[in-house]
Amino acid sequence: MSITPIRLYGDPVLRTPAAPVTVFDKELRTLVQDLTETMLDAPGAGLAAPQLGVGLRVFTYYVDGEVGHLVNPDLDLSREQETDDEGCLSIPDFSWPTPRALSVVAHGVDMYGEPVMLEGSHLLARCIQHETDHLDGVLFIDRLDKEQRRLALKEIRAAEWAGLPGPIIRDSPHANPSYGA
Numbered sequence: 001m002s003i004t005p006i007r008l009y010g011d012p013v014l015r016t017p018a019a020p021v022t023v024f025d026k027e028l029r030t031l032v033q034d035l036t037e038t039m040l041d042a043p044g045a046g047l048a049a050p051q052l053g054v055g056l057r058v059f060t061y062y063v064d065g066e067v068g069h070l071v072n073p074d075l076d077l078s079r080e081q082e083t084d085d086e087g088c089l090s091i092p093d094f095s096w097p098t099p100r101a102l103s104v105v106a107h108g109v110d111m112y113g114e115p116v117m118l119e120g121s122h123l124l125a126r127c128i129q130h131e132t133d134h135l136d137g138v139l140f141i142d143r144l145d146k147e148q149r150r151l152a153l154k155e156i157r158a159a160e161w162a163g164l165p166g167p168i169i170r171d172s173p174h175a176n177p178s179y180g181a
Contacts, residue, residue: 024113048134059131077101
């Protein structure tokens with residue numbers, strides 16, 4: 001169990017759909033623990049396995065004092081939407097207003113393969129959607145409208161960390177006023 005470097009925007013693993021988990025063993029439990037420790041240290045509201053360079057459908061979350069994880073999520077989204085600031089530990093120090101479903105019901109399993117249903121709205125729903133997007137190779141900036149995305153990409157390219165090779169560990173915690181995952 002350890003705090004692990006978080007992959008940054010530009011790393012191909014962040015754009016690669018993750019494979020379903022089929023083996024529920026000690027290695028998976030260690031991954032969940034590493035995700036949890038890294039997420040809490042960052043700090044963030046969620047962290048997906050691809051952000052640690054692992055192409056498996058697993059994420060952790062920390063919302064409203066509750067820490068949890070979900071393996072192989074499948075989402076049912078509400079039709080009602082809300083737009084709120086969203087950030088990402090793989091795109092540090094930035095956030096943009098991002099539309100998401102207001103509520104979600106997520107079905108999956110835990111690290112032991114036992115069925116889990118997770119229901120949430122507002123921040124928890126945003127977190128679940130954001131982390132599941134990571135598992136699909138989608139970043140939250142892909143959810144922005146065309147003009148917002150163009151401006152966001154311009155800001156990202158100008159970031160101090162942009163273009164750095166491989167994963168890095170940030171010296172200071174991510175300072176996102178809203179949601180960072």
